[in-house]
Amino acid sequence: MSREMVPEYWRNKHIYLRPKGTVCRDCGAKYFPPRKVCLKCGSRNMEEYELSEKGRILSWSVVRYPTEEFAKYAPYILGLIELDDGTRLVAQVSDVSADEMHVGMRVRLAIRKAFEESESGIIRYTYKFVPDISEK
Numbered sequence: 001m002s003r004e005m006v007p008e009y010w011r012n013k014h015i016y017l018r019p020k021g022t023v024c025r026d027c028g029a030k031y032f033p034p035r036k037v038c039l040k041c042g043s044r045n046m047e048e049y050e051l052s053e054k055g056r057i058l059s060w061s062v063v064r065y066p067t068e069e070f071a072k073y074a075p076y077i078l079g080l081i082e083l084d085d086g087t088r089l090v091a092q093v094s095d096v097s098a099d100e101m102h103v104g105m106r107v108r109l110a111i112r113k114a115f116e117e118s119e120s121g122i123i124r125y126t127y128k129f130v131p132d133i134s135e136k
């Protein structure tokens with residue numbers, strides 16, 4: 001099958017299903033988005049690793065007035081999340097209302113539609129986090 005025949009979603013699936021971070025081989029610090037240089041020890045001895053799919057909410061905020069690009073999605077929730085592997089990242093939290101959010105809430109990685117390009121009709125996917133209902 002030629003590359004053109006494979007829907008973009010499937011071509012990119014491996015990227016989006018498991019976002020990769022980088023870990024410092026010298027001090028163990030983990031980064032997402034990935035970094036080439038460690039902020040803690042200055043090492044360039046970094047390697048990729050697959051992020052944990054589960055974590056917990058450290059804090060969050062409701063974005064009511066985003067940049068124009070995201071205006072139609074407002075309001076939405078941005079969470080500071082600590083994954084089970086210790087990585088901290090900021091990501092959108094969906095499938096939950098602000099009233100239901102709480103510190104320590106368990107969340108898991110989910111693949112969701114990010115936006116649709118109006119001209120091409122191509123739907124792009126990105127990662128978000130949703131409540132992990134298997135762990136209440």
Ligand SMILES: [Zn+2]
Nearest residue numbers: 024027038041
């Ligand atoms: Zn380091």
